[in-house]
Amino acid sequence: MGALPDRHQLQGVPTISPRSVWWARRKRAFAHPRLRLPRRVLEALAVEEFRLGRLTHTELRRLLGFGTRQTLDAFLKAHGLFAPSSLDELDHDRNDLRRLGF
Numbered sequence: 001m002g003a004l005p006d007r008h009q010l011q012g013v014p015t016i017s018p019r020s021v022w023w024a025r026r027k028r029a030f031a032h033p034r035l036r037l038p039r040r041v042l043e044a045l046a047v048e049e050f051r052l053g054r055l056t057h058t059e060l061r062r063l064l065g066f067g068t069r070q071t072l073d074a075f076l077k078a079h080g081l082f083a084p085s086s087l088d089e090l091d092h093d094r095n096d097l098r099r100l101g102f
Contacts, residue, residue: 047079 037045046063049055055063061072076082 043075043079047076047081050076051081 043064046055046060050057050060057069057072061069064072064075066072066075073082
């Protein structure tokens with residue numbers, strides 16, 4: 001067997017993060033027909049995982065099948081959760097409000 005490549009030879013080679021592996025496994029598990037959860041159970045599980053910081057905003061939106069961030073924000077608000085906003089998101093919202101004349 002050949003020697004393992006050193007880190008300089010691996011520059012530019014895409015890596016797979018443990019988080020993306022975790023997400024892919026969860027996505028497959030939820031999609032399996034025999035393991036398909038009722039919607040309310042899936043939502044309860046997803047909300048709790050988000051609350052514990054195990055799912056990001058984007059992962060939660062994809063898992064629940066929401067097309068927009070606003071739809072997910074309304075869902076979170078209905079469940080007593082408010083997604084933290086990044087500074088970029090706040091700047092984007094502020095620019096939108098200025099553009100609309102507010």
